[in-house]
Amino acid sequence: MNPAVVGSTVTLSLTPSVSLTSGNWAVDETFILTWLGEQQAVFPGYSGRASVNVTSGALMLRALTVSDSGLYQVQSGHPLLKASVFLTVVEPISNVTLRVNRSDLIEHQASGLISCSVSIGSSLSFRWMNGSSEVTAADRVQFTDGNSSLNIVRVSRYDSGPFRCEAFNPISNGTSDSVNFTVSYGPDNMRLTVNGLNATVFSAGSNLSMLCLAESNPPAQLQWGFRGNLVNATGTMLELFHVIPDQSGPYSCLAFNSRTNISDLIISPGLDLSKQQFWLEKK
Template sequence: MEKKSEGTLAIVWMVLIQGFLASGAVEVKPSINPAVVGDSVTLSLSPSMNVKSGSWAVGESLILTWLGDQQAVFPGHSGRAAVNVLTGALALTSVRVVDSGVYVLQSSDPDLRATASIAVFEPISNVTLRANQTKLVEFNSAAVFTCSVSSGSSLSVLWMNASSELKERDRVQLTDGNATLTILNVTRHDQGPFSCRVFNPVSNGTSDGVNLTISYGPDSMALTVNGQNTTSFLVGSNLTLLCSARCHPPAQLRWAFRGQLVNATGPLLERFSVDEEQSGPYSCLAFNSHTNMNSNITAHIMIASEFVGLVTSASTYLLLCLTLVCPHRDFVKV
């Protein structure tokens, strides 16, 4: 009677174990995940046990089956897959990107089903950045960059302008899975260097930087005389007019006096021992042959003698004497 009870308990125990195994208590653990192309990966059961028969599949494709110490490998994995007929562990060699997927172990002895996912990636090599053109005109050109690799799978791309990350916004477009960067209506601040960083879970690489040459201006012109803001000078003075403009390439500079070009080019115009006849508007004219734009700035210069300065002072003094008690009436009479 006791033996019969013991046998019944053993059967119940085995059923409970099989239900426990089938319920997901058994895990499949890859030796490497993610894996690199060419790696060897082993999928082992945890906890370890004696699996006398079963099959391995990836997705809907059978890899191999075994019964006892006999195993049969299907053509798609011939020479690259083998099972440990004692533990049911699957060994894969020289894995490929297409080997990524969900691996399923099924066994009837014991009754169990277990799964594990493997991701296989190709390492990244030779990240290259190319631009459609590198010489552009501000507000009138678009820069298009293409990032490519010699090898690599499941790629993610990050774009940089110097040390700043570029993200999609009004003038910045990312297409082709972020492999192409387009900057519309480039400005003088878009000179770079631009680079792309490519990465996947097993590797990464960064391209060399690419700089843009952007023509702009002329604008923000400035004109000084003798390094000062004043424009009034005495007869006999030497004048040095200095003109500047924000421009790339540097602007071609010409000079004009009273609207007529003078025989002078470049940022400096010099006049020595000037007289009253040289009073008037002096203009600096800037031109950029790359942008086909021009700009100008004018300074109205007054050249006067000391006598004129005295008359002006006397006139001012007389005006004061009309309203105040003048201490020097003889001077005013003059």
């Protein structure tokens, strides 16, 4: 059994089996025990945990700890032999948790850092997930500290998550709860329609419903304007009933995000306004 589990008992035996009358066991540069005939002596640090089969030379080591990992070597003069094996002792994983440096970020202005840790576990490897997709390194995506930390540089609105961390080792695995970033962005990609259409000509007497939409988080504050002047109307919808020719002209929608401190205007002098304005038809 290799790797072995913390707290378990392992037996290291020779293959093929031989009969030994004396020898010693050591791990790396530290002696564990020595024996001659029926007598064996256990070195400090292994008392009560190590014993040898004085006939086969098999070593039994109990109550394993992570520090018991290493290169184990047995030597004997009768017969003359030397054999070794590398033993890995691994601690099962439990309680995988995430820590976020800050969760409220502004798009393109801040970086998001998430750190993954376990309360118990050794020989750890990490994998990151964003929803059902695995996160891989890229220009803005960096892994540090043995992949236990995920850093997203200049976050975008598409980096909100949910993120989770999977920690695993040769004997166990664990998954954290999910965390999300709150990414503030916009307003941008504004759209304005009249009665659900992109039309610009309507008959006098019509009822008009103008809808202004903007991509923004948190939702943008919207203010309506007419012929370059603000009007007493806010919100996504501006309704006009039984319009008259004097109401002809360009209508505009101003969006403002108090978190990003960004504003955007759907109608602006000097732009192609063919899709952002309408004129009432005079008859």
